[in-house]
Amino acid sequence: MADSGPGAAEAPPLGRETLARIRRSKQLYPWASSAILPSLWAVQEELGYLTPAALLAVAEELGLEPSEVEAVATFYSMYFRHRAGEHLIQVCRNVSCGLRGADELLRHLERALGVEDGGTTEDGAFTLEGTVECLGACGGAPMMQVDRISYENLDAAAADAVLEQVRSGAPRGRRSRARA
Amino acid sequence: MPEVKVLTRHFGAPGVTGLEGYRRVGGYRGLEKALRVGPEAVAAEVKASGLRGRGGAAFPTATKWSFLPQGVFPRYLCVNADESEPGCFKDRVLLEEMPHQLIEGAMIAAFALQVSHAFIYIRGEYRRQRELLERAVREAYSAHLCGPSVLGGEWGCELIVHGGAGAYICGEETALLDSLEGRRGQPRLKPPFPAVKGLYGQPTVVNNVETLSNLPYIVVEGGAAYAALGTEGSPGSRLFCVSGHVQSPGTFEVAMGKTTFRELIELAGGVRPGHHFKAMQPGGGSMQILGPQHLDLALDFKAVSDAGSSLGAGALVVMDETTCLVDVSMRLVDFYRHESCGKCVPCREGTYFESELMHRLEAGLATEAELGTLPDVCRAMDGRCFCPLGDTATWFVMSAYRMFPEEFHSHCGAGACPVRSALGAAA
Ligand SMILES: Cc1cc2nc3c(=O)[nH]c(=O)nc-3n(C[C@H](O)[C@H](O)[C@H](O)COP(=O)(O)O)c2cc1C
Ligand code: SF4
Ligand code: FES
Numbered sequence: 001m002a003d004s005g006p007g008a009a010e011a012p013p014l015g016r017e018t019l020a021r022i023r024r025s026k027q028l029y030p031w032a033s034s035a036i037l038p039s040l041w042a043v044q045e046e047l048g049y050l051t052p053a054a055l056l057a058v059a060e061e062l063g064l065e066p067s068e069v070e071a072v073a074t075f076y077s078m079y080f081r082h083r084a085g086e087h088l089i090q091v092c093r094n095v096s097c098g099l100r101g102a103d104e105l106l107r108h109l110e111r112a113l114g115v116e117d118g119g120t121t122e123d124g125a126f127t128l129e130g131t132v133e134c135l136g137a138c139g140g141a142p143m144m145q146v147d148r149i150s151y152e153n154l155d156a157a158a159a160d161a162v163l164e165q166v167r168s169g170a171p172r173g174r175r176s177r178a179r180a
Numbered sequence: 181m182p183e184v185k186v187l188t189r190h191f192g193a194p195g196v197t198g199l200e201g202y203r204r205v206g207g208y209r210g211l212e213k214a215l216r217v218g219p220e221a222v223a224a225e226v227k228a229s230g231l232r233g234r235g236g237a238a239f240p241t242a243t244k245w246s247f248l249p250q251g252v253f254p255r256y257l258c259v260n261a262d263e264s265e266p267g268c269f270k271d272r273v274l275l276e277e278m279p280h281q282l283i284e285g286a287m288i289a290a291f292a293l294q295v296s297h298a299f300i301y302i303r304g305e306y307r308r309q310r311e312l313l314e315r316a317v318r319e320a321y322s323a324h325l326c327g328p329s330v331l332g333g334e335w336g337c338e339l340i341v342h343g344g345a346g347a348y349i350c351g352e353e354t355a356l357l358d359s360l361e362g363r364r365g366q367p368r369l370k371p372p373f374p375a376v377k378g379l380y381g382q383p384t385v386v387n388n389v390e391t392l393s394n395l396p397y398i399v400v401e402g403g404a405a406y407a408a409l410g411t412e413g414s415p416g417s418r419l420f421c422v423s424g425h426v427q428s429p430g431t432f433e434v435a436m437g438k439t440t441f442r443e444l445i446e447l448a449g450g451v452r453p454g455h456h457f458k459a460m461q462p463g464g465g466s467m468q469i470l471g472p473q474h475l476d477l478a479l480d481f482k483a484v485s486d487a488g489s490s491l492g493a494g495a496l497v498v499m500d501e502t503t504c505l506v507d508v509s510m511r512l513v514d515f516y517r518h519e520s521c522g523k524c525v526p527c528r529e530g531t532y533f534e535s536e537l538m539h540r541l542e543a544g545l546a547t548e549a550e551l552g553t554l555p556d557v558c559r560a561m562d563g564r565c566f567c568p569l570g571d572t573a574t575w576f577v578m579s580a581y582r583m584f585p586e587e588f589h590s591h592c593g594a595g596a597c598p599v600r601s602a603l604g605a606a607a
Binding site for chain 2: 028029030031032033034035036037038040041064068071072075076077078079093094095096098099100131133134135136137138139140141145148149150
């Protein structure tokens with residue numbers, strides 16, 4: 001769905017399913033403002049990022065000031081204000097991962113994708129982010145998340161296999177079992 | 181054998197992530213019993229258990245509950261599943277392996293406190309775990325384990341899963357409340373404490389996932405039985421996350437007070453073969469470094485605090501001789517710089533300064549004079565920040581500097597990291 005451009009101004013900024021999700025969240029909480037985060041998630045899942053028009057629409061649905069929604073949208077690191085690649089790769093470089101080869105993993109991904117940390121591949125398939133903080137998979141270090149799904153104990157070959165799987169659109173995201 | 185099983189005793193049982201499987205291992209008998217014996221009796225068992233919060237601050241759970249003002253309703257319960265402390269992944273394991281154990285624990289607490297809404301605030305990055313949890317909550321609703329009339333009785337409580345969106349600070353309980361109300365997640369001034377004026381201005385208890393997951397056992401087996409697993413000062417059992425340079429990183433449940441760091445590291449397979457132990461960080465990214473001289477300390481609140489550190493959120497990061505402590509410090513101060521909410525100056529500016537300095541030091545570019553400013557900056561931060569994030573941003577780096585001063589000094593003007601250079605280019 002386009003956010004701008006000629007003719008787009010008339011189109012409703014949010015789809016019906018997203019609006020329904022926003023209205024359901026609003027019912028769930030004692031205060032409507034509590035529904036901001038869930039609403040922004042619904043928007044991002046539909047559009048891929050938070051467009052200015054969508055933020056206005058969320059404010060209107062929840063009966064809040066646009067500035068309240070805006071303030072929230074800019075605070076949290078997982079909300080995007082710009083379109084990123086189709087798939088987001090995040091490499092944790094905190095201590096436990098750093099001790100087990102996270103820097104090497106990031107360098108490998110940069111080479112394999114032909115982009116630097118923070119960049120998006122030419123075909124728009126992947127955005128690589130290597131400055132994220134501990135993702136709660138320290139026991140499986142080094143690790144990365146692709147579209148918020150964790151892949152652990154990665155060496156170069158395992159990371160390549162994940163990229164291949166994501167590229168081919170194969171079903172993925174089996175839960176990663178932690179060793180207990 | 182230092183391992184005990186309370187939280188983990190049914191891990192891996194057939195179907196235990198679902199309601200039926202959980203019931204087969206005795207699930208929800210604790211909630212049934214709680215409803216039978218009444219809120220006061222539940223609170224008394226929790227008091228007898230000596231349970232202390234597993235979110236990091238180790239505050240006695242029963243005492244926290246007792247701060248709720250009498251007769252003020254509605255009240256709220258927030259389950260803290262924001263787990264973002266570097267090195268911590270135990271709440272995630274509890275969510276993945278036994279979501280119903282947490283739901284039962286949360287409902288027991290909700291009943292004991294007579295709350296009307298319980299919220300589970302789960303970090304945005306835990307997408308799969310959230311889906312699992314939401315499925316379990318739907319099952320619990322269908323079976324009337326939460327909702328308007330719990331188990332057909334008069335008391336009801338809604339249970340709402342709320343996803344965060346990437347902010348470590350939202351694990352701090354008052355920032356969590358602001359975030360849940362739909363604001364930027366920034367800490368509030370205390371007092372008033374959440375128990376008096378919390379979510380939506382009402383009395384609120386915030387408890388960690390692991391803390392609450394202990395409640396089914398405590399209610400069924402009795403507080404005394406739980407306490408006896410550990411020692412008097414450190415009652416019960418605890419799930420520790422071991423990561424870093426060990427052979428088999430993972431989570432391990434052990435008796436508090438009776439298990440040593442060395443035994444815990446052994447459970448994780450010990451230090452990698454051909455290497456030897458250099459240092460460890462207990463408690464997560466916030467806590468002070470410990471050295472080889474501390475390996476035989478017990479996992480005991482007082483013993484670890486006497487050694488100048490803390491068990492914090494139950495993580496243990498093990499480092500062998502290949503580790504550069506300047507590099508580790510740099511990663512940690514980068515984390516704090518990234519996660520500072522920006523509300524107060526000592527933290528916002530201090531973490532920036534620390535991070536710039538540590539990057540120059542790790543690259544071998546900083547001078548002795550620059551390194552000399554580190555203690556001053558940390559002094560200007562520790563105890564002067566609005567919330568503990570800024571204080572703790574100084575703890576690891578200062579303790580590492582004190583324990584391994586020569587390693588820090590050897591970086592000055594070296595042109596490269598001397599630890600890495602000594603290991604050869606490969607590492
Ligand atoms: C910066 C900061 C981050 C925190 N992060 C978490 C967290 O992710 N999970 C958690 O349970 N407690 C966290 N805490 C501790 C909470 O403020 C609070 O003490 C805890 O959730 C209370 O639960 P408990 O009494 O069961 O431990 C954090 C505290 C601070 C200062
Ligand atoms: S210490 Fe840091 S995180 Fe805490 S309020 Fe101040 S700026 Fe925010
Ligand atoms: S340090 Fe990388 S996931 Fe925790």
